Amino acid sequence: MEQxxxxxxxxxxxxxxxxxxxxxxxxxGLNGSIGVLTRLGFEQGATSASIAFWKCFGAFVLVFVLCxxxxxxxxxxxxxxxxxxxxxxxxxxxxxCLYFFETKAFAQASIxxxxxxxxxxGGATIxxxxxxxxxxxxxxKAVAFLAIVVGIGVMSLSESGVTGSVAGIVLAxxxxxGYALFIFxxxxxxxxxxxxxxxxxxxxxxxxxxxxxxQEGFALPVDWQWLTLSALILLPTIGGFYFTTRAVAxxxxxxxxxIETSDPLFATAFGFAVFGxxxxxxxxxxxxxxxxxxxxxxxxxxxxxxxxxxxxxx
Numbered sequence: 001m002e003q004x005x006x007x008x009x010x011x012x013x014x015x016x017x018x019x020x021x022x023x024x025x026x027x028x029g030l031n032g033s034i035g036v037l038t039r040l041g042f043e044q045g046a047t048s049a050s051i052a053f054w055k056c057f058g059a060f061v062l063v064f065v066l067c068x069x070x071x072x073x074x075x076x077x078x079x080x081x082x083x084x085x086x087x088x089x090x091x092x093x094x095x096x097c098l099y100f101f102e103t104k105a106f107a108q109a110s111i112x113x114x115x116x117x118x119x120x121x122g123g124a125t126i127x128x129x130x131x132x133x134x135x136x137x138x139x140x141k142a143v144a145f146l147a148i149v150v151g152i153g154v155m156s157l158s159e160s161g162v163t164g165s166v167a168g169i170v171l172a173x174x175x176x177x178g179y180a181l182f183i184f185x186x187x188x189x190x191x192x193x194x195x196x197x198x199x200x201x202x203x204x205x206x207x208x209x210x211x212x213x214x215q216e217g218f219a220l221p222v223d224w225q226w227l228t229l230s231a232l233i234l235l236p237t238i239g240g241f242y243f244t245t246r247a248v249a250x251x252x253x254x255x256x257x258x259i260e261t262s263d264p265l266f267a268t269a270f271g272f273a274v275f276g277x278x279x280x281x282x283x284x285x286x287x288x289x290x291x292x293x294x295x296x297x298x299x300x301x302x303x304x305x306x307x308x309x310x311x312x313x314x
Contacts, residue, residue, distance in 0.1 A: 020251025032266025097178025121176025151289025
């Protein structure tokens, strides 16, 4: 990459890079709340199709109202209309595929196996980013991703019995590949980041998710389900997708995928805080592997070389 392409001084490059990594890390933390909040929703009587649709539709309504309040946001939202097919594709992959296939997989395979396969499928982003986006698959990225995936495997697969049909395995991989392709294509399409982009993503996502809801039988949330859905709307849905798209827009898709693969580490923390779920000694070993991989992913040496070398090391 040439210096004129980035439009900043070499000394400012680490700040930009850290900004993308920080956004990906925040997204991983927010996405870690999905399991706990979904579990609460199930205990309150909600179905998987109902939770998936209402958290997406609620997010759409909220960001749509926010964008309608100011002229600049209205203009930016309307200006994205010619790219509706990009957002339809991304919503299908990143929202419908992840929510629908992963939920279906839980009915045919154990939770540890589904979780492991879903996140392991994220390796597709790294490969595609190297082949199509010109992002270097460095030794640091490879070691970080391997450490995180192995950590997830050790932590998840050691906690309970691992069972699953071929259909369950395929569904879990389909959900994980859908989200991996979402991250890759978000960068390839150059959709940018912000509330206007979320309006289109959640709008199309709501349309896709309404199909399984209608097949199941349309029903409104009741009682405490509204509170749980509100948390799902604000934290992993709006917050998660906002920081993910922002990280992809300003950083490398492959590194965003690697950092967000650490999601189970945050999910474990949420599970302990809300339900008191603990880990076995082997589970803690896996969590440590995830933490090590995360540190490797965000670690970068301070550049002390000249301006030209500093730019090239990015």
